[in-house]
Amino acid sequence: MSAVAQTVSHTVALTARQARQGVRIPVFLVMNLVQPMVWLVLFGQLFRSVVEIPGFAGGSDATYLEFITPGVVMMTAMGGAAWAGTTFVQDMERGVMDRFRASPTSRGALVTATMAWYAMLGSAQALVVLGVAWLSGARFSGGWAGVLLLLVAVVLLSALFAALSDAVALVTRQQEALIGVSQLIILPLMFLSSAIMDTRLAAGWVETAARFNPFDWAVVVGRQALAGVPDPGLVWSRLGLLAAAVVVMTSLAAAAFRTYRRAS
């Protein structure tokens, strides 16, 4: 079997493991959805009038609920994927990771399987969030094509943070470190983005920071997608950046196996 074929077949088998275990503890899947629902319903109501600030994206044509929906979709995807390394930590605590490492198991496949699972999970959750937003009165001119494009961004964002989480797990071997990732990285990324606020109305440095924030790239694509892609150049550039970040982070995670081995 060629190396690529082997990586693909290992990815399929390992993703299936992630999926069946995810489904075995459905409470996690549900818990992951509680937070976005709180964001949607609470923030949607609380900051309703934000759209009336002069210069806010979309102006009074769009509701704040419609504004934050893509933001909430991406927050859910990023927040879920940040825990991807948990699988590695659990495998390392037992002898499962060592058993994989003492077998021809593709290191890349171990990483891509978690990426694939969180991409699937993030997509499913995105559809739920969109459904709830729609039921709450949000309307999107992008239609189904827009939803599909938004899902592409969800997949890339999930993959990026799953790979980051895997790398952190391999280097630190601690669940606590993953909690650190979600506390120290996720929150700033969330607030230095256009997820819940139009950055053009924030301090200038926030807008600048957002431009280098992968999370914001996904939010921008999602919002453009749901609005029928008024600025295709922006969408493609952000998707390109996201894809490049995924490639870089995946190779970093695969390289983290070497760090793990040196410490063995």
Next chain:
Amino acid sequence: MTATTRWDPAIHVAGLTKTYRSRDREVRALDGIDLEVRPGAVLGLLGPNGAGKSTTVKILATLSEPDAGTARVAGYDVVTQAASVRRAIGYVAQKPVTDPMDTGRENIVLAGRMQGLSSRDAKARAAQLLDRFGLTEAADRLVKTYSGGMARKLDVAVGLVHRPRVLFLDEPTTGLDPEARTEMWAEIARLGADGVTILLTTHYLDEADRLADDLAIVDRGRIVTRGTPDELKDQLHGDGVVVELADAASVARAADVATAVPGVREVVPDGRGLRARATSGATALPALLVALEGAGVSVRSAVLSRPSLDDVYLRHTGRSMAAAERDGVAGAGVAA
């Protein structure tokens, strides 16, 4: 082919060293290990926790790299040909190697897929292994519901999925209850009989004695002695011989007679009997009894005691296994 051709060792280790460094200290886990295991043999690495057994196995299983020295497994170098080694070995770590949130069957099938079996072959092989290890009934239950003994058997089954030539079993029975241990011993003995080369680490003397064709005693990162369990025990200059006499008055005379019997040494009068050591008790004892009888000394009972591996360990390391375990705890945390 020349007359010097002989078997290639399944495992060949020369001069292996490994030091674990952390911020405040260094632990020399391996201090020059040499080993050779012939195909189909069961080698027992016997030693207390922290002696370097697990580190050796980890290097042989490509999980860790040595600082110096070479190791070949199934003919492949563990550093430069790690991928080939990984296809040839099964590895059962000290910790459970199965996923508790998968069923027994799923664990074996996944391991088979990782070894390149097709989905269909992996399923067939899983059914076969589950049957062999008596796990068919529990096959579709999550492993977290398994007893310790069942889970350990599944660990071994997972390690065997691709019919490896060499199987590493790191402390396979630690933590098992006596019944599960006995069952595991039977399984390992069966594997050995099937011709799988097995490297087994243990700190149980009885386990090493019972399962290993060959033993290497490891202490502080070195192999202090090697041989079959019987050879090692014979190095102690034989068995203990205890003879109880019918008449206490004949002890002195009996001692003189016994000393003259070939193969009997270190004769010591002891109460109304004698203690001695015999190079080989099985041949010395009948000779001793005949000599005593010929001299008119009547014997009430005679007992042979085989030296235990604990005696062997004591002799080579200067401390008992139990004492070494207590000393070794400090280093074990890093080396494990």
